[in-house]
Amino acid sequence: MVLAKKISNHNFKAFLWHAGFLAFAQNFMDVDIIIPAMVIESGGKAMHIGILTAIMLGGSSFTQLFFAPYISHVPFKKKYLIIGISTRILALFALGIILLYLRNNQSAAILWLIFLFITLFSLAGAFTNISYNDILGKSVLPAKRKSFFSAKQTIAGAIVLFSAFLATKVLAAFKFPTNFGAMFFIGAILLLIASVGFWNIKEIEPSGLKINGFKAFIRILSKELTINKKLTYFLGFINTQGIIISFLPFVMLYAKQTLHTQSSDTGSFLLFKVIGIVIISLLVFFISNKIRYNKLLYFNVFLSTVLIIATFLVNDQYLLRYIFVLGGITFSLYTITMNGLLLEVSTTENRAIYTGFAGAGNIFPALLPIIGGGIISVFGFNAFFILYLIIVFSSIFFIYKIDCKK
Numbered sequence: 437m438v439l440a441k442k443i444s445n446h447n448f449k450a451f452l453w454h455a456g457f458l459a460f461a462q463n464f465m466d467v468d469i470i471i472p473a474m475v476i477e478s479g480g481k482a483m484h485i486g487i488l489t490a491i492m493l494g495g496s497s498f499t500q501l502f503f504a505p506y507i508s509h510v511p512f513k514k515k516y517l518i519i520g521i522s523t524r525i526l527a528l529f530a531l532g533i534i535l536l537y538l539r540n541n542q543s544a545a546i547l548w549l550i551f552l553f554i555t556l557f558s559l560a561g562a563f564t565n566i567s568y569n570d571i572l573g574k575s576v577l578p579a580k581r582k583s584f585f586s587a588k589q590t591i592a593g594a595i596v597l598f599s600a601f602l603a604t605k606v607l608a609a610f611k612f613p614t615n616f617g618a619m620f621f622i623g624a625i626l627l628l629i630a631s632v633g634f635w636n637i638k639e640i641e642p643s644g645l646k647i648n649g650f651k652a653f654i655r656i657l658s659k660e661l662t663i664n665k666k667l668t669y670f671l672g673f674i675n676t677q678g679i680i681i682s683f684l685p686f687v688m689l690y691a692k693q694t695l696h697t698q699s700s701d702t703g704s705f706l707l708f709k710v711i712g713i714v715i716i717s718l719l720v721f722f723i724s725n726k727i728r729y730n731k732l733l734y735f736n737v738f739l740s741t742v743l744i745i746a747t748f749l750v751n752d753q754y755l756l757r758y759i760f761v762l763g764g765i766t767f768s769l770y771t772i773t774m775n776g777l778l779l780e781v782s783t784t785e786n787r788a789i790y791t792g793f794a795g796a797g798n799i800f801p802a803l804l805p806i807i808g809g810g811i812i813s814v815f816g817f818n819a820f821f822i823l824y825l826i827i828v829f830s831s832i833f834f835i836y837k838i839d840c841k842k
Contacts, residue, residue, distance in 0.1 A: 443638050444577040448584055451572060452591065454633030457626050459592035463603040464623030465528060466706055467492045468767070469760070470603070471554060472685035473702040474535070474616040476692050478547050486809020488551065489685045490802050492558045499562045513567040514639045520564025521631045527557035528624035535617035574641045600710040604703030612699045657793055666781040667793065669837040673777065675800040676831035677733075680740045680770055682805045683824065684709070684763045687747055690817055695753050708757045712764025720772055733777075733835045736769045740828045748821045777838065800827075 465471065472480075475488055507516055530553045534546055576584055606622065607615045661668050688705070691697040720732070743762045750756050778794055804827070812820045 439575065439577060439641055441577065443640060444575070444580055447575040447637055448580055450633040450636040451576065451584060452587060452633070453636070454630045455588040456591045456595060457630035457633075459595040460599050461623045461626035461630060463596065463599045463706060463710065464606075464619045464626065465557075466603075466709075467558075468684040468763070469688060469702060469706045469709060470616070470619060472688045473692075473699070473705075474613075474619075475547070475550065475554075476689060477612045477616070477699055478535075478550060480547060482689060482812035483806075483809040484547070484551075485685050485689045486805045486807070486812075488554060489682045489805035489809075491551075491555050493682045493801060493805070499559055503563050503566055507563075507566050507570075512639050513570055514634070514637060517564060517567040517571060517634050517637075518631070520560050520567065521627065521634055523560035524557050524564070525624050525627050525631065527553045527560065528620045528627065531557075532617045532620035532624060535613040535620065571637060571639055575637060575639055596710055597714060600707045604707050607703040607706075608700055615699065660793070664781065666838055669834045670777055670781045671793070672834040673733075673831055673838065674774060674794060674798060676827050676834060677737060677740070677770060678774070678798060678801045679804050679824065679827055680736075680743070680766050682801055682808075683740075683743065683747075684760070684767070685805075686808060686812070686820065687759060687763065689812070690747065691753075691756055694817070695751070695756060697753055697756070701753065704757055705760045708760040709764040709767075712761040713768040715761075716765045716768045716772075720769070730835065730839065732769065732773050734832070736766060736773060737828060737831055737835070739766045739769065741825060744821055744824050744828070748818070781838070 463470070471492065472485055472488060475484055480488070507513060510516065531550065534549055534553070572584075603619065606618050609615065610618055661671075688702075691701070691705075739762065743759065743766050746762065747759050750759060774794070808820050808823065811823060
């Protein structure tokens, strides 16, 4: 069945509804600051933060390697989209309930329940993302996709600062663990409202791309690595510079253990991170036609280096908030440039499968947080910062080899 303009417009609005309320919910379930801060307040140590970060940031992307081959066999994926987002909503509600009933003498036992539901929340996100990209690509006409991403960015930009400000008020209004319990309840309710958009999608076209199981996926990846050397360097890039996305949770741990920050400081850290994201998003929007990706890539390596060194040198809670501005900038700039590089190394015919490779290629970002947690426990933060610096610097080699012309 051919996608009609009327159905495309209907789906356009449905996806936009989801994007708007997801942007509102995002700060109430932030994986860089809110969830790590909650785990630290619940009694989590360096290894807990390492495992948590591995699950939420690297691991959730890596699991697409296992989800993609099997979901790709199904021609219509709306039910998987609904299952995925519903699981995330239930996981957030469960976290809220656990925290509202948390008592000091129960923290050790409940910490494992928290990890269980965070793992469920993260893996369900990876599961949902596969169906989301597939359905979006075939349910909105190509001529409307650029308008969709533009509208999505505009709406998210308008909502995200207000959302961050509201989240800081919620965190300050209650003491731990009630404040974090309230955060997850609000996040779950907003995500539930966002899911209405998914329920309203009209999926009329079956998916054309099918991968015959996990072995076929690996076989295709091996073949493409042989044919396209830029794919090899691209995977090298996301396994080196990509580690920067896992840095902020450790900054939260550093702030708590070294500078003795309180639960009330978490809201300001979140707000300053969002300010950094908004600053770089606006800057890239205005200069996107005037600057090559290569310059942005090298600039992000420089900013990441400054971020790591500045975190090590800062000894004041007030100055620490500016670390989160820089963290928001480097995280957002990495995401923007990574997606741009993906377009450079792929073609129209293989872009969908290359997106799967990018998710599955997050091996080192998935493992490094666990290694980092162990290093902090044994050798302290100094060794941890040096390790991150060395790995981020090594990304220069892969940026040079890719030599992005756009």
